[in-house]
Amino acid sequence: MSGSSTSPAHRLVRPAPRPVGRPALRSVPALPAGASDDLQAEVAVLTELLEVADQSLRRAEEETVSLTEQLQVVQAERDAELEDHLGTLGELERARAEGDALREALLRQGRYEEVAAAAEAPAGLPTSFADLWERLGTLVHVRVTADRRITLALDEQAEARTWAAKAWSGLAALESYAAHRKDGFAGGFHQFCRNPPTGARVYPVSQVAMTETSATMAAYGQERIFPALEGTEAEMQAHLKLAPRGNVCPRVHFLDDVAGKGASGVVVVGYVGPHLRNKRTS
Template sequence: MEEALRALDDVERARAEADILRRRLRDAGRYDDTVVVEQPRGVPDSFEELWERLDDFEGVLVTADRSKALDLDEGERARVWAAKAWNALRALDSYTQAAREGFNGGFYQHCTSDRPGAVNWPLKQFAPAESDTTMNRWGAERIFAVPEDVDPSGRKEMQANLKLGAKGGTSPRIYSLDDTQGITGRVIVGYIGPHLTNTKTN
């Protein structure tokens, strides 16, 4: 219920902002610019559709195993997870754009900023790092593919993760590496799939 209310609040804010911007364009005599001829698509209904639309994100490089993400489509809450994954990628993409424009801070700071047009992610659904216990025992599960320009081995540890679900055994996660100041200039998403092993799941 809380997530649904937050989503409705976000929609209302976006609608109000769009109305304000259209009004400003009309006041400036730019009537044609207030009309959107081709309506943008909504959130994907599945991870399969999400994968087909990854090119929409200029600031996100997805190296994750496609099959693990598509397995999530078998879950009861697949549509909810896919929609949340889409919004998570939008937030990461928004952060990358901010970093390119000189934003001083990481993803956490981005999500607490009130920059116009910024896409944020709920902080209580973001873990910037894993516990020492988790990394000591199951750290190998958190090493994912990256371009060889980033690491010659083609793999890199990723601890920062976004929570797509909190109930049930699946509880999907997105793991990423902030390379906005690195060679790719993007956020690298190395994993989209079921919850990995930790002290709570073991």
């Protein structure tokens, strides 16, 4: 047996050399099971809550801006209504002063019976459009051809009483205009209200419009053609404003057919109802 041979069982195995350089890293202790998922879930919930809070804050800011704008609109409407009432009050005071002057003149002339007759209380203003409709027969120089159903539907609105009273005042002004026109007044209804003759009943001139804009007529002119006399139809741009603003904002459209060749001698009212479409409201 050769002395150089060795048995596999006695062969020495040297250990593998340790790498030279960076020392071996210690392992990071593992987190408790589920801890990382819980933390992420909590962060997600907090993030969502912050987003909800941010959205709520933005909505609150938008609502504040919206409420401010609505308040400004309401204030503007109230200012316009106040101006309207002040104008009406001014017309009333002017009419009262004229009445007092005429009464004094009659008394100085000894015309006591006429003063007594004039002192009898006239019918008050209508309290509804149904009431107004019942009085149309008392008008001599005004013919109303408007659709009764559209007019009476205005009574469903909260402001109906005010609108009906103003509509009657407008019809009375048209009646007064037609009578004075036949007696020699030279001019249209707008001029009549701006510079009325003695004893005239007028409508606030700021609430009288004799024409529509060309853009409105081009787009919605057909809506301003209404029944006239003897089964005919006519374009009626002229109108009285019963309210300065609002969703309904009623109008009284009429045709001045008092004077001129072939005129009927009356004012024709073809529409009493909600504001018609125009280029500003459509």
